[in-house]
Amino acid sequence: xxxxxxxxxSVAFEAVRVFDGLSLDIEQGEFVVLLGPSGCGKSTLLNxxxxxxxxxxxxxxxxGRNVTWEEPKDRGIAMVFQSYALYPRMNVRENMxxxxxxxxTSRPEIEKRVHQAAGLLQITHLLDRxxxxxxxxxxxxxxxxxxxxxxAAVFLFDExxxxxxxxxxxxxxxxIKRLHARLGKATMIYVTHDQIEAMTLADRxxxxxxxxxxxxxxxxxxxxxxSNLFVAEFIGSPQMNFIxxxxxxxxxxxxxxxxxxxxxxxxxxxxDRPSSGxxxxxxxxxxxxxxxxxxxxxxxxxxxxxxxxxDTVIWCSDEKDTIQVRTSGNRKITPxxxxxxxxxxxxxxxxxxxxxxxx
Amino acid sequence: xxxxxxxxxxxxxxxxxxTGLYAFLxxxxxxxxxxxxxxxxxxxxxxxxxxxxxxVALPATVTFExxxxxxxxxxxxxxxxxxxxGFWNSVRILVPSVILSIAVGAVNGYALSLWRVxxxxxxxxxxxxxxxxxxxxxxxxxxxxxxxxxxxxxLPCIVIVHVIFGLPTMTLLFRNYYAGIPIDLFKAARVDGxxxxxxxxxxxxxxxxxxxxxxxxxxxxxxxxxxxxxLTFAGRENLPMTVQLNNxxxxxxxxxxxxxxxxxxxxxxxxxxxxYFVSGRWFIRGIAAGAVKG
Numbered sequence: 222x223x224x225x226x227x228x229x230x231s232v233a234f235e236a237v238r239v240f241d242g243l244s245l246d247i248e249q250g251e252f253v254v255l256l257g258p259s260g261c262g263k264s265t266l267l268n269x270x271x272x273x274x275x276x277x278x279x280x281x282x283x284x285g286r287n288v289t290w291e292e293p294k295d296r297g298i299a300m301v302f303q304s305y306a307l308y309p310r311m312n313v314r315e316n317m318x319x320x321x322x323x324x325x326t327s328r329p330e331i332e333k334r335v336h337q338a339a340g341l342l343q344i345t346h347l348l349d350r351x352x353x354x355x356x357x358x359x360x361x362x363x364x365x366x367x368x369x370x371x372x373a374a375v376f377l378f379d380e381x382x383x384x385x386x387x388x389x390x391x392x393x394x395x396x397i398k399r400l401h402a403r404l405g406k407a408t409m410i411y412v413t414h415d416q417i418e419a420m421t422l423a424d425r426x427x428x429x430x431x432x433x434x435x436x437x438x439x440x441x442x443x444x445x446x447x448s449n450l451f452v453a454e455f456i457g458s459p460q461m462n463f464i465x466x467x468x469x470x471x472x473x474x475x476x477x478x479x480x481x482x483x484x485x486x487x488x489x490x491x492x493d494r495p496s497s498g499x500x501x502x503x504x505x506x507x508x509x510x511x512x513x514x515x516x517x518x519x520x521x522x523x524x525x526x527x528x529x530x531x532d533t534v535i536w537c538s539d540e541k542d543t544i545q546v547r548t549s550g551n552r553k554i555t556p557x558x559x560x561x562x563x564x565x566x567x568x569x570x571x572x573x574x575x576x577x578x579x580x
Numbered sequence: 581x582x583x584x585x586x587x588x589x590x591x592x593x594x595x596x597x598x599t600g601l602y603a604f605l606x607x608x609x610x611x612x613x614x615x616x617x618x619x620x621x622x623x624x625x626x627x628x629x630x631x632x633x634x635x636v637a638l639p640a641t642v643t644f645e646x647x648x649x650x651x652x653x654x655x656x657x658x659x660x661x662x663x664x665x666g667f668w669n670s671v672r673i674l675v676p677s678v679i680l681s682i683a684v685g686a687v688n689g690y691a692l693s694l695w696r697v698x699x700x701x702x703x704x705x706x707x708x709x710x711x712x713x714x715x716x717x718x719x720x721x722x723x724x725x726x727x728x729x730x731x732x733x734x735l736p737c738i739v740i741v742h743v744i745f746g747l748p749t750m751t752l753l754f755r756n757y758y759a760g761i762p763i764d765l766f767k768a769a770r771v772d773g774x775x776x777x778x779x780x781x782x783x784x785x786x787x788x789x790x791x792x793x794x795x796x797x798x799x800x801x802x803x804x805x806x807x808x809x810x811l812t813f814a815g816r817e818n819l820p821m822t823v824q825l826n827n828x829x830x831x832x833x834x835x836x837x838x839x840x841x842x843x844x845x846x847x848x849x850x851x852x853x854x855x856y857f858v859s860g861r862w863f864i865r866g867i868a869a870g871a872v873k874g
Contacts, residue, residue, distance in 0.1 A: 273767050294773035306764035310786035319782070320772035367772075379764075 223282070224249040224408040225270060225375055230279030232262075232269050239265050240432050242279065247408060249374075252401050255412045256419040257429035258455070263412045264379055266429075270410065271377050272296050284374050294323070296375075299368035303380040305360040307352040307367075313339075314348040317367045331370075338369040341400070358389040365397070378411040382418065390418075398422055416456050420444065428452050446570065450577035453504045453570055459534050459545045461504045465574065470497035477503050477571070480541060482518050489566050493573075493580045500574035507534060507547035509568040516561025523558045535560075623647065623842040630838050650843035656827035663844045666824030670804060670851075672735060673820055677742035678799045682792065684743060685750020690780050692751065693758040694766050704755065711748035719812055726813065733815030741813050742803050750795055757791040758784060793859050801852040821848045 225247040232239045239262055247253050255263040268274040270281060272293040280289045288296045299320075307316050314335060321331045339345040342362045352360055361381060368376055378397070382390045398421070401409055413419055419426050420440045428435040428443060428451075436448040447453035453461050466479030474487040475495060484503070495501075512535070521537040521544065528550065535546045537560050546562065548554070571580040618635055623646055625639040633640070652662040659665075692700045722741065726732035731740070761784070769779045810820035825848045829841045 268767075271767075271771060273770060293767075293771045298771065300768065300771045302764035302768060304762045304764045306762060306768035308765070308769070308783050308786075310783075319769075319774075323773035323778065364768075367768075371772075 223247055224251070224284060225410065226280075226282040227266070227270065228280045228282070230266075230269060230281060231277045232265055232274060233277040238277070240269075243432075243434065244279075245427065245434070245437075247410065249408055250406045252398075252409045252411065252422055252424045253427060254419040254423035254425075255410065255427050255429060256414070256416065256455075257435075258414055260431075261429040262432040263414075263429050265432075267377050267379055267410060267412050270375075271298055271300055294320075297373050298375045298377055299371040299373035300377040300379065301361075301364050301368050301381045303383050305352070305357075305364045305384070307360055307363055309352055312349055312351050313344065313355075313363050313366075316352070316363060317370050320367065320371050334370045334372070335366075338366040341369065341403070342366045342396075357385050358393060361385065361393060362396075365400070369400075374406075374408060376407055376409045378409065378413075380413055381411075383413070383415070394418055394421060416458065420456070428455065430455075446579070447504070448579050450502065450504075450572045453572070457506060459507050459547065461506050461570070462510075462542075462544045464503045464505075464542055464544075466501060466503055468495055468497055468499045468501055477501070479503070484517075484564055484566055484569075486566055486571070489569065489571065491571075491580055493578070495571075495580050501580060502572045502574050502577075504570040504572060505564055505568065507545040508532075509565055510544070510546045511563030511565075512546055512548055512560055513563070516563040518564065519559075519561040521560040521562060523554060523556050523560055526554050526556055537562075619842045619846055623839050623846060625839060627837065627839060646837070646839035647843045649837075650828070650840045650847060654828045654837075654840050654844060655831055656824050657831050663821060663824050663828060663847055666819060666821035667847065669814070669818050669824075670810075670821040673738050673742070673810070673814065673818065674800065674803050674851075677739045677746070677803050678796060680739065681743045681746035681750055681799055682795045685747060685795065686754045686785070686788065686792075687780065688747070688751040689754025689756075690758050690784055691776075693755045694761075694763075694779075694784075695776065704751070707748050707751055711752075715745065715808065719808070723812065733813070735814070735818050738810060738814040738818060738820075741809050742806070745809070746799055746802070749798065753795055753798075754788070754791060757788065761787065797855055797859050800855045804851050 223246040225245075227243060227245040229242045229244055231241050231243070243266065245266075255266060257263050265274065269276050270283075272281075272288065272291060276289060280287055282288065283296050283298065293300075308319065311319065317335045317338065318331045321334065326334075335348070336345070339348060342365060344359065344362050344366060347355060347359060347363070352363070355363065361384075365381070381397075382393055385393065397409075397411075401407065401422075411418075411422060420443075423440055425437060426440055426443050427437050430451050436443060436452045438446075438448075443452060444456055447456060447461075450463075454463075464479050464482075466477050466482075468486075469476050469478045473485060475485075475489075475497065477484040477486055520539045522539065523535055523537045524543070525536040527534040527536070530550055532547050532550045533552065533554065535548060535554060537544055537546060544562070546560075572578060573580055614636075621637070621639055622630060622635065624642045624644070625633075626641060626643050626645070629640055650662060651664050653660055654662045656663075656666075691697055692704055697703070723732060726737050726740075731737045765783065766779065769783045774783065804820075805822065806820065807822040807826070810818075811823050814820060814823075825844050828844050
């Protein structure tokens with residue numbers, strides 16, 4: 222039985238339909254990240270699951286119960302918001318116990334749960350402070366704590382780290398992951414536009430674009446076998462390289478051809494039946510390009526070198542394409558050098574030029 | 581160049597434009613202060629001196645006799661109990677009117693901005709439209725309605741009138757204020773299980789101090805200064821201070837007691853003045869304390 226099940230849900234604002242017939246099943250204990258650029262509908266979907274938005278059609282099940290018409294408080298969820306949304310006139314303790322008070326929980330029980338959550342998040346010393354006396358990171362910890370005390374089956378995170386600076390974001394990201402591991406059976410749905418958060422946190426990532434689900438899969442699947450050009454482009458930094466070309470059949474099988482360059486594809490696993498002569502796009506991640514001896518694609522010149530410490534990104538180009546290559550950080554490279562690139566055909570992704578779908 | 585190496589703050593020069601600016605500001609301030617000055621000095625003079633001496637001159641003999649008379653024994657028509665009667669009437673009208681109109685306006689604004697009431701924009705538009713129709717248009721119909729309902733010429737009647745006419749402004753004020761509150765806060769409160777009233781009373785109202793102060797300033801001054809509603813709806817027993825002031829000034833026997841009139845006027849103006857001085861500070865404090873930020 223799925224912990225959260227979204228069945229054929231449509232959401233509409235006034236006359237504008239935001240979603241049409243979206244379905245998604247999330248298992249108990251799973252950490253699912255909804256990932257996509259702003260305006261892709263990921264937050265809308267989360268709000269619909271929370272019950273903060275009415276659905277125009279379809280059903281939402283949480284824990285096997287149909288909650289489509291239920292109020293947010295009756296859905297067994299807890300939610301953390303991007304803007305923290307702490308009640309400004311209450312101190313941390315009051316903020317965390319507000320929901321429990323509303324649920325008429327007994328006082329000792331409230332005290333116990335608040336202390337437990339505060340201990341877990343290391344905010345016990347802040348319990349008597351007011352939100353305006355806290356830093357951004359502390360505020361978000363309190364907001365997470367407020368969600369924790371509710372003892373919910375499903376935790377919803379709406380871009381919780383987007384308002385924090387880079388260092389704090391990394392810290393809290395690890396903390397959230399640790400929290401998920403500790404809580405064991407808690408299901409988490411996490412909305413973000415940050416692919417690093419998605420890759421590092423998720424058991425499964427749901428990539429969305431323009432109100433449609435593009436791909437659902439583990440971080441490795443999403444990264445290694447993106448289902449279309451959008452996903453390939455959106456995930457990964459530095460970005461995947463794209464080279465336009467054609468499929469051609471020769472004696473040994475199919476071959477990718479782009480100008481003078483060729484790449485035999487006999488070892489590539491096609492998901493779709495390709496046809497010879499088809500216009501395609503070859504996608505290859507910067508770390509899957511070889512710059513050593515035996516490169517089969519000569520004629521590139523190094524334009525820019527970006528040292529990043531652990532590794533170095535080389536931007537090289539010929540008259541047709543610009544390509545990013547990721548190499549080890551301790552190599553000496555100077556702009557202007559000539560370069561031949563080697564490609565492993567098992568590591569590339571092929572997309573139909575017209576539809577953008579994976580081949 | 582003139583040989584001085586620039587260093588530190590730039591020297592300030594008195595320019596003609598600056599001088600002109602200050603001259604204008606000072607004369608404008610004097611223009612607005614002059615009536616107050618005349619009122620204060622006149623109120624402290626005995627009548628004889630008022631008749632003899634220049635009206636802007638300082639009093640030769642200071643007397644508070646006129647103040648006492650204005651407060652407790654000036655005649656309004658046939659009765660001679662001073663303006664104190666009107667003062668207490670005004671207070672009785674003011675307190676419930678201010679509290680009720682702000683309460684209703686705040687709830688209205690909260691419901692309209694956060695709860696997506698069906699047709700909220702239409703309702704709000706109609707409410708605002710009401711604010712643009714001149715009051716005079718409402719007077720006669722309201723008199724008819726109230727007398728049919730049997731509450732005409734009473735304290736509840738005037739309070740209801742003030743609440744009704746305060747509604748558009750109060751609703752607008754609070755609607756805009758609550759619309760500026762991060763919507764996440766409202767969502768969080770809903771997930772936490774707050775209902776319509778709990779969220780309003782426990783979350784929204786405690787955040788509304790700046791708006792409550794602004795609303796209080798507006799309503800206190802507006803209702804205190806009201807003349808026409810008080811005259812029309814309050815009834816003889818409850819006539820507010822403004823109406824009584826008018827009666828005092830116009831029901832003079834023998835000679836015009838300028839000093840008494842001036843005192844009565846100043847006493848009537850006292851409440852709005854105090855409100856500005858006291859709450860003006862709170863108002864700024866409320867904004868500066870960052871109460872608005874989540």
